[in-house]
Amino acid sequence: MLAIAFAVGCANAAWVPGSDEIAAMRVTVRRCPNGGTPVCARIANDGAIHLLYDLRGLPWYSVSRDNGKTFEKPICTVDPDSRKPGLEFSGADMSVNNNGHVFVAMSTNAWKLKLPQNEWSLHYATLAPGDAAFSPVRNLNDKSSQGFSLAADDRGSVAAVWLSDKLFANFSRDGGKTFSSNAEISEECDPCPCCTTSSVFGANGDLAVLYREEGGNNRDMYVLIDHRDGRISRKRISSTLWNIDACPMSCFNISRAGDGYIAAWPTKGQVFFVKLDKDGNQLPPGEIATGGQAAMHEGILALAALDGETLISWAHASRLNWQLFNATGRPAGSEGSTIEDGKWAAGVVLADSRVVLFQ
Numbered sequence: 001m002l003a004i005a006f007a008v009g010c011a012n013a014a015w016v017p018g019s020d021e022i023a024a025m026r027v028t029v030r031r032c033p034n035g036g037t038p039v040c041a042r043i044a045n046d047g048a049i050h051l052l053y054d055l056r057g058l059p060w061y062s063v064s065r066d067n068g069k070t071f072e073k074p075i076c077t078v079d080p081d082s083r084k085p086g087l088e089f090s091g092a093d094m095s096v097n098n099n100g101h102v103f104v105a106m107s108t109n110a111w112k113l114k115l116p117q118n119e120w121s122l123h124y125a126t127l128a129p130g131d132a133a134f135s136p137v138r139n140l141n142d143k144s145s146q147g148f149s150l151a152a153d154d155r156g157s158v159a160a161v162w163l164s165d166k167l168f169a170n171f172s173r174d175g176g177k178t179f180s181s182n183a184e185i186s187e188e189c190d191p192c193p194c195c196t197t198s199s200v201f202g203a204n205g206d207l208a209v210l211y212r213e214e215g216g217n218n219r220d221m222y223v224l225i226d227h228r229d230g231r232i233s234r235k236r237i238s239s240t241l242w243n244i245d246a247c248p249m250s251c252f253n254i255s256r257a258g259d260g261y262i263a264a265w266p267t268k269g270q271v272f273f274v275k276l277d278k279d280g281n282q283l284p285p286g287e288i289a290t291g292g293q294a295a296m297h298e299g300i301l302a303l304a305a306l307d308g309e310t311l312i313s314w315a316h317a318s319r320l321n322w323q324l325f326n327a328t329g330r331p332a333g334s335e336g337s338t339i340e341d342g343k344w345a346a347g348v349v350l351a352d353s354r355v356v357l358f359q
Contacts, residue, residue, distance in 0.1 A: 026324065026353070026354050026355060027311070027322055027324070027336055027354075027355045027357060028067075028068070028354065028355070028356050028357070029320070029338050029356075029357045029358070029359055030068040030069070030356055030357070030358055030359070031358070031359055032051065032053040032055075032358055032359070033051075033053070033060075033062050033071045033074055034055055034060075034074065035055070036053035036054060036055035036060060037053055037054045037055070037341060037342035037344065038051065038052075038053045038342060038344050038346035038358040038359065039052040039053055039054060039059065039090075039091035039092070039093075039094070039344055039346060040052050040091070040093060040094050040344070040346045041346045041347055041348045041356075041358055042094060042095065042096040042348065043348040043349070043350070044096055044097075044098050044100060045098045046098075046100075047065070047067075047350070047351060048063050048064065048065050048100070049063065049064040049065075049067070049068050049348055049356065050062075050063050050094065050096045050102060051063070051064065051071065051346070051358060052077070052091045052093075052094040052104060052346075053091065053346075053358075054090055054091050054342075057088035057089065058076055058077070058078050058083075058088070058089055059076070059077045059078065059089055059090065059091035059104065059106055060074045060075065060076055060077065061074065061075050061076075061077055061094070061102060061104065061127065061134070062074040062075070067350055067354075067356060068348075068356040068358070075127065075132070075133065075134060076134070077089070077091070077104045077106065077125050077127075077134050077137075078106070078125070078134075078137055079125070079133070079134065079135075079136045079137060081136065082136065082137040086109075086113055087108055087109065087110065087113065087115075088108060088109045089106045089107070089108050089123065089137075090106060090107050090108070090109075091104065091105075091106055092105040092106055092107050092122075092148040092149070092150075093105045093148055093149045093150045094150065095150040095151055095152035095158070096152070097152045097153060097154050098154050099129060099154065100129040101126065101127070101128055101129060101152070101175065101176070102126060102127040102134075103124070103126050103150050103152050103158055103176050104124065104125050104126070104127075104134070104150070105122055105123070105124055105140075105148040105149065105150045105160060106122075106123040106124070106125070106137070106148075107122070107123070107146065107148060108120075108123060111144075117143075117144040118139070118142045118143060118144070119139065120143075120144040120145070121139050121140065121141050121142055121143055121144065121145055122139075122140045122141045122145055122148045122160055122162050123137050123138065123139060123140065124137070124138045124139075124140040124160065125137050125138070126176050140160055140170060140179060141160070141162060141168070141170060141182050142182075143164055143182060144164060145162045145163060145164040145168070146162065146163055146164075146193075146194070146196075147161075147162055147163035147191075147193075147195060147196040147197045147211075148160070148161070148162050148196075148197070149161045149162075149196070149197045149198050149199040149209075150199070151199040151200050151201045151207060152176065152201070153201040153205060155205060156172075156173055156174055156175045157171070157172065157173055157201065157205070157207075158171070158172040158175065158176040158179075159171055159172075159199060159201070159207050159226075160179065161185070161197045161199045161209055162197065163191055163193055163195075163196075163197060163211075164193075165191075165193055166184050166187075166189065166190075166191065167184060167185050167186065167189040167191045167197070167209070167211055167224070168182050168183065168184055168185065169183065169185050169209075169226075170182060170183075185209065185224060185226060185232065186224060186232045186234060188232075188234055189211065189213070189222070189224065189234070190213055190214055190215040191211045191212065191213065191214065192211075192212040192213065192214040192219055192247050192248070193214070193247065194247040194249045195211070195212045195247065195248065195249060195250050195251070195252075196211075196250070196251050196252065197209060197210065197211050198210040198211075198252055198253045198254045198263075199254070200254055200255055200256055200261065201256075202225075202256060202259070202260070202261065202278055203256065203258070203259050203278070204228070204259070204278055205228045206225050206226060206227050206228055206278065207225070207226040208223055208224070208225055208226075208254055208261050208276075208280065209223065209224045209225075209226070209254075210222075210223050210252055210253070210254035210263050210265070211224065212248070212250065212252070212265070213236075214247065216243075217243050217244060217245050218241065218242070218243050219242045219243070219244055219247075219248055219267075220236050220238045220241055220242060221236065221237050221238035221252065221263070221265045221267070222234055222235065222236050222237065223235055223237050223254065223261070223263060223276060223280040224280075225279060225280050233279060233280060234280075235280045235281065237263060237274055237276065237280070237282060237287070238265065238267055238272065238274075238287065239286060239287040240267045240268070240270075240272060240287065240289070241267075242267045242268055248266070248296065249296040249297055250265065250266050250294065250296065250297075250298075251266075251294070251297060251298060251299050251300055252264060252265035252266070252300050253265075253299075253300050253301050253302045253345075254302070255302055255303060255304065256304070257275055257276075257304030257310075258304070259277070259278050260275065260276050260277040260278050260283065261275070261276040261278075261280070262274070262275050262276070262302045262303075262304045262310060263276060263302060264300045264301070264302035264312050264314075265300060266293075266294040266295075266298075266300065266314075269293050269294065269295065270289060270290070270292070270293060271289075271290045271292030271293065271294055271300060271312060271314050272287050272288060272289055272290065273287075273288050273290065273302055273310065273312050273325075274286060274287045274288065275304075275310075285328065285329045288325065288329045290312050290314075290323055290325075291323065291331075291335055292312065292314040292316070292321055292323065292335075293314070293316050293317075294314045294315070294316050295316065295317075297343055298314065298315045298316050298343050299314065299315045299343055299344035299345040299346075300312070300313070300314045300315075300345055301313040301314070301345035301346065301347055301357075303347060303348070303349045303355060304349070305349050305353035305355070306349075306351075306353055307327075307353050308326070308327030309324055309325065309326055309327060309332060309353065310324070310325045310329075311323070311324050311325075311347070311349070311355050312325065313345040313347060313357055314345055315340055315342065315343050315344055315345050318339060318340060318341070319337050319338065319339055319340055320337065320338050320339075320340035320345060320357065320359050321335060321336065321337045322335070322336045322337075322355075322357060323335045323336070338359060339359075340359045341359075342359075345357070346358045
């Protein structure tokens with residue numbers, strides 16, 4: 001953990017803050033521009049923070065170059081021609097590669113307007129470096145679906161992952177210009193259809209997808225690795241089992257942690273997390289229970305710092321909450337909390353391992 005000392009009183013006196021003070025100094029909470037509701041945040045190698053947020057029926061994007069203190073002029077992710085009377089868009093996920101290319105997945109209320117079911121789909125737009133506007137919105141999968149997530153790497157790969165009874169994906173190898181047709185990632189998967197997905201490319205170029213199974217009403221968490229060599233591996237990562245005859249409609253998150261990953265999810269309303277190696281195997285000490293709670297459609301965020309510490313954040317009961325954990329999985333300081341209007345947890349880890357969360 002960061003070691004911080006402050007001089008007080010006289011030259012021979014110094015105050016060394018305890019773990020609670022250090023944890024409080026390490027996490028900063030910023031408000032979204034214009035009172036928006038955060039969806040997700042990403043940070044690139046140049047330190048720029050890319051933020052996706054919802055505001056009045058549309059998703060908006062903005063970038064900060066001073067650790068979230070100020071943001072540049074927001075850009076709507078939906079082009080004017082795609083805005084139809086009564087049609088609302090919501091941000092689902094965003095990925096940003098280190099070239100600054102932005103990829104956004106969106107959902108709509110097409111189901112509520114009783115539009116054709118092929119419009120109840122994953123909508124997609126991109127912002128190329130230097131462009132002032134997003135590309136026209138595309139209906140990427142043309143199929144009634146949900147649970148959207150996006151992953152992009154610096155090799156030109158983009159993956160759009162989604163649920164429609166089964167676990168599907170569309171892949172691009174040309175920087176998101178064209179995508180493969182709809183295809184199941186693996187026939188072994190039996191996903192919980194009203195939950196979500198979370199996906200990320202690993203340091204080695206493999207795609208990791210976090211999802212919840214439903215087979216036999218065993219609502220356990222699995223990570224699927226789509227290896228660059230064509231292999232597919234799939235492992236259960238939740239040790240606390242959950243058998244329930246209903247879909248929990250839960251959110252969860254997987255992100256990179258060095259050469260591996262960190263994943264967080266709710267089981268029976270309690271938030272858990274685990275660190276994984278590059279092949280999705282649990283790393284010691286295995287599954288870790290937090291003091292957090294999350295109900296239906298409440299966001300969870302897992303962030304790994306370079307010093308081995310972990311931040312888990314969760315939205316619950318109109319509050320944004322967070323807890324730091326040290327490299328051995330023990331709480332570092334007390335839990336933090338602040339009022340939040342939305343149901344998402346969004347944030348980034350800065351280069352010095354400080355954390356910026358958005359509300």
